[in-house]
Amino acid sequence: MLVSLNWLREFVPYEGEIQALGDKLTMLGLELEGIEDPFEQVQDIVIGHVVECEKHPEAEKLSVCTVDVGEAETLTIVCGAPNVGKGQKVPVAKVGTVMPEGMKIKKAKLRGIKSFGMICSERELGFSEDHDGIWVLDDSFKVGEKLVDALNLERTVFDFDITPNRADCLSILGFARETALAFDLPLTMPELNLVEAGGNAADDIKILIDDPELCPAYHARIIRNVETRKSPDWMRFKLLSLGQRPISNIVDVTNYVMFELGQPQHAFDLDLIEDATIRVAPATEGMKFTTLDDMERTLTSNDLLIWDGKKPVALAGVMGGANSEMTDKSTNVLLEAAVFRPGTVRKTARRLALPSDASYRFERGVDQQLTRFCQDRAAQLMAETSGGQVVSGVVSNEPKPWNDRQHGYRHARCMSLLGLDLEPAFAKKVFEGEGCTVDDSNADNWTVGSPSHRLDLEREVDLYEEVGRVFGLDQIPAVLPKVAKRMDGKVAxxxxxxxxxxxxxxxxxxxxxxxxxxxxxxxxxxxxxxxxxxxxxxxxxxxxxxxxxxxxxxxxxxxxxxxxxxxxxxxxxxxxxxxxxxxxxxxxxxxxxxxxxxxxxxxxxxxxxxxxxxxxxxxxxxxxxxxxxxxxxxxxxxxxxxxxxxxxxxxxxxxxxxxxxxxxxxxxxxxxxxxxxxxxxxxxxxxxxxxxxxxxxxxxHKIVFEPLPVFPPSRRDVTVIGPSTLPAQAIREAIANAGVKILESVELVAEFVPEGQEEERNLSFRLTYRDPKKTLKDKQVDKEHKKVLAALEKNLPIRF
Structure with missing residues (x-):
């Protein structure tokens, strides 16, 4: 999200350090990624005064101009623009200036006359697509002054990374609220001076909504007798500072209000709306629709459309249709301001790979209670910039009005979770600064009403986060938590x-x-x-x-x-x-x-x-x-x-x-x-x-521990000669089954196959004898060992 510092100051009187503002907002959860100068590429352009202008003697379409740029000597510049003339104030790129497109201005010789610079058009400076001639500036501008200073262009724009839950910060107003809260400054809303010209908008249009869950609110205003033309400089320059390309006054107004207040709006050509009807309803499976970018889209029944009485005219919350767009010949405007279900807009924009600034905001949620104010603001600006008249009244259909949300707040529990000891007055100031209502008549459990622009405040713990966020999460002291472990609990x-x-x-x-x-x-x-x-x-x-x-x-x-x-x-x-x-x-x-x-x-x-x-x-x-x-x-x-x-x-x-x-x-x-x-x-x-x-x-499985043996063992080795097919395990089992109680273990220690006698093999076993109550004597061990050997000879085809 790009935020213009000068535009921000129209809402809140912040006069501190630029970096301090970025750092503070970062600690509030609005991460600053960078600070840019949007007009850095034209910072070397100066104001020039055309002192003389004569036709080039060798080229009919060229003019030789003598231009004063506030230096000791005037510059001779050969210009090919048809509208250049004596006495004009113009933007001049002097020798050595690098243009926005990367071209470096050098001394040149055109048809025998040397040229020391260039008189620029708006297109060459990146201000518009107008390239019919040079940019003729206001005569009050001072010669030699830099263009960016003369036009009072924005030089500081913040680039913030906004988390998906902070839809309220997708506008200048949202950042102004955060700045006012962080620095304890007053917040000033734009002045609304809407003049209605009479009539009744309800007589010209009706609004139908098929499913209130998909569209909780839809409002429409009508502006008649508009003239589509270039937007005023102040509006164009603000949009340019945020990377938005100006198009026309009608379209620019909707973009301007969207960046200013966060509410996307759409302007339809009223004369192209059939049956005086606007209907919000899903698309039919597999239908085709051509959007403003002249691309035909295949829709599904999950996509939401804006229809007139006969046809679809816009993809709700995503993009308008080519069959109802404003053109240079349009004279009447139907201005839409609505609220759509975020999930529906998000799925449509993702499936069609059709992201837009409008869908980006609708996907996260817009302020339903501010929608009417935003529409009035846009209607006022359209009338002022186009010479049109606003028809009296608003046509509204709001099947799901906004319901204020109430949350409990326990200050003691909040302090326990955050590990802080703040006065309740601090929490109350935070909530009221964010636009919440606070009823603290019950000191132990307040009732806090969250405003419509803070859709992320859904439960009590969200209020705890706000207290910690404004206090400064980086200021919370690091304390090791207490860990209680029961002795009878499970070990890891x-x-x-x-x-x-x-x-x-x-x-x-x-x-x-x-x-x-x-x-x-x-x-x-x-x-x-x-x-x-x-x-x-x-x-x-x-x-x-x-x-x-x-x-x-x-x-x-x-x-x-x-x-x-x-x-x-x-x-x-x-x-x-x-x-x-x-x-x-x-x-x-x-x-x-x-x-x-x-x-x-x-x-x-x-x-x-x-x-x-x-x-x-x-x-x-x-x-x-x-x-x-x-x-x-x-x-x-x-x-x-x-x-x-x-x-x-x-x-x-x-x-x-x-x-x-x-x-x-x-x-x-x-x-x-x-x-x-x-x-x-x-x-x-x-x-x-x-x-x-x-x-x-x-x-x-229960592991049982036995006491270690006290008396020493006695070991005997025996080599068994038997068939190669006889498993060693069979021999071990026969030894174990011999019935010798003092036999403790049997281990296979070696195998040997005599050369040329592969049908037999020698297996050596180590037998361990031990008595748990006394030390064994060799005579007793030998007696028991003979029993084992006898059992082996009796039960298996082996010899020793």
Whole structure:
């Protein structure tokens, strides 16, 4: 939002430092992005007086002018404008001046005569599109004075960033209110001196509104016998200072009042309105409408239109129609001032890619109670600048009048939340300075009525924010909050956050790298992995086709991470991701269910470097080992069981991982054709565990602590020779089932396959014996150890 300092001073008498004003408004929440000089490009243009003007002897269309620019010597300037003449005051660009278009004025020789400058037109200076001749200035201007000073042009314009909730600050008036509040200055509204010429506007037009929710208020005034012409300089210069291109007096007035007071308005050619009717109603699906920019738009039933008795004439709150615009031949004006539902205007402007200054304000909300004043102000200016007459009366249809809003305010609670100790009088002064009404008869709970221009004041806490904002949020002392923690409350590790943090710490400790991927994927990603379409949740407004649905599995993101790593030359990939998958569910309040997941992906050589490690690529045992380590060693749960699954969408083979009767996840190798798409030259092994189920098991699992053993252990090693097909686990189970009570643990410590005898292998086990009540003697240990060996020989096809 651009704010002219001189225009602001017409509302509030601020005479302080320019930067101090910007800094203060920034601390009030209106962030200053910069301070500009809108007429910097013409600051070197001076006022010149044409002393002599004669025809060029060698060119009929050129004139040789002697121009006084307030220096010791006059300048000779060759000019091609048809309206240049002796005695005129004109803008002059001297040699060395850089014009707005970037051209630098140099000494020139035109048809044999030297020229030392240029007499400028309005178009060459960027003031208008008029290029029929030079700009002839008022004769009262002083020769040699700079043009920007002679015209009293604005030299200071603030550029503020306005948050969406502060619709009241999209005008000079809005900033004047904030300035008056910040510096305790009086606020002066523009003087209204509307002269009506008689008649009755209600006899010339009627207003119909189909849906009051879409248009709470619509007002119309009529101005007759207008002359469309150039706006007066003071109006044009103000609009130019805000970057607005002047068009004509009628259009410029609507823009002027919009920037001044914040109310967008539209001027229709009354003679083009059929059946003397204005109707506010939605468009019909698929209808065509041509806007002022001569572009044909295809509308939907969600777009709101302004109709006359037979046809649409404007897109409500966005842009007028080409079939009712004001032209040079228009003589009668229908001036519209209305209030439209912000959401409707916003959706239409976004869908049609048709942003405008008007829609920008309607999208955020306008001051319904100020609408009539703004319309009277515009009608007055139109009459003054065009010579027209304002027909008496206003035609209004206001099916939803503005209702004042009342809020409770508890000063003690406000001070508690802000951490301040201010007198109630300060809060009352703030509210009244913002235009609120205050009833403080109940000292503990005031009643505060918010004004119609402050649409953001919706509840009590908004009033607290206003007190803090005006006091200065930067002035509130920093104090550490008091934290009360019950001893019987949950510790952080028992919360969902603590559980997920624990899983991530395990992943990092296990040597895996954490991947963080978008929750958005494309249909193509899920189709490639053969994932069902009926589970997908579509994104309403996707950024691209590659991110148009929520992921139903972690695999797409992990595989894309693998692809990116391979493209960068990293073949040793060990990644994990803790995230959510999303599944469509029509019975859910959000129509979506979320499930916590842990995804693992391993690819490439087992070790990052070959030497001194044994060469080889990761396989099923690597992924299985990580899953077992997480479940058993880290989470302290029972050992999981693994069973081959019959079929899976993207894993082959696929193994189901279970704890008791609950399935907790899957392990498998990515199908070859899918892995090839992600440029994987070696096997890609993945696991996806259900964190929600794991957490339930962890919460229900009670860890029991046993006292440390007091008496020393006694260990025996045994090497078992058996078939290569005999699992080591079977041997361990047979040892455990031998019925020896003092046997504490069994560990596999070595494997040896004799050369040329691959049908057999040697497995070495270490058996630990301990008695919890006494120290064991070798004789007793040897006796129990023989029982174990005998049980092994009896139950298994082995020898020692």
């Amino acid at each position: 590790s028992e919360t969902e956050y603590g559980f997920l943090k624990n899983i991530k710490e395990w992943g990092a400790g296990a040597g895996l790298n954490e991947a963080i991927n978008y929750s958005f994927v494309g249909d193509e990603d899920l189709d490639r992995l053969n994932l069902p379409a009926d589970e997908r949740v579509a994104i309403a407004n996707p950024l691209s086709a590659d991110q148009n649905v929520l992921r139903t599995a972690l695999a797409p993101g992990l595989l894309n991470t693998l692809k990116n790593n391979l493209a960068q030359g990293n073949n040793h990939v060990r990644i994990f991701e803790v995230a959510k998958r999303f599944v469509a569910d029509s019975e859910s309040e959000t129509e979506t269910r979320e499930f916590g997941r842990l995804g693992l992906l391993m690819h490439g050589p087992r070790h990052a470097t070959e030497w001194p490690w044994e060469a080889g690529d990761v396989d099923y045992l690597d992924v299985k080992g990580h899953v077992e380590h997480l479940v058993v060693n880290h989470l302290k749960l029972d050992e999981p069981t693994f069973a081959l699954a019959e079929e899976h969408a993207y894993l082959e083979p696929c193994v189901e991982v279970s704890l008791g009767e609950k399935q907790i996840g899957l392990i498998g190798k990515v199908k070859t054709d899918i892995a090839d798409f992600y440029h994987a030259k070696k096997d890609v092994w993945m696991a996806e565990l259900q964190l929600d189920v794991l957490r339930e098991i962890v919460d229900a």
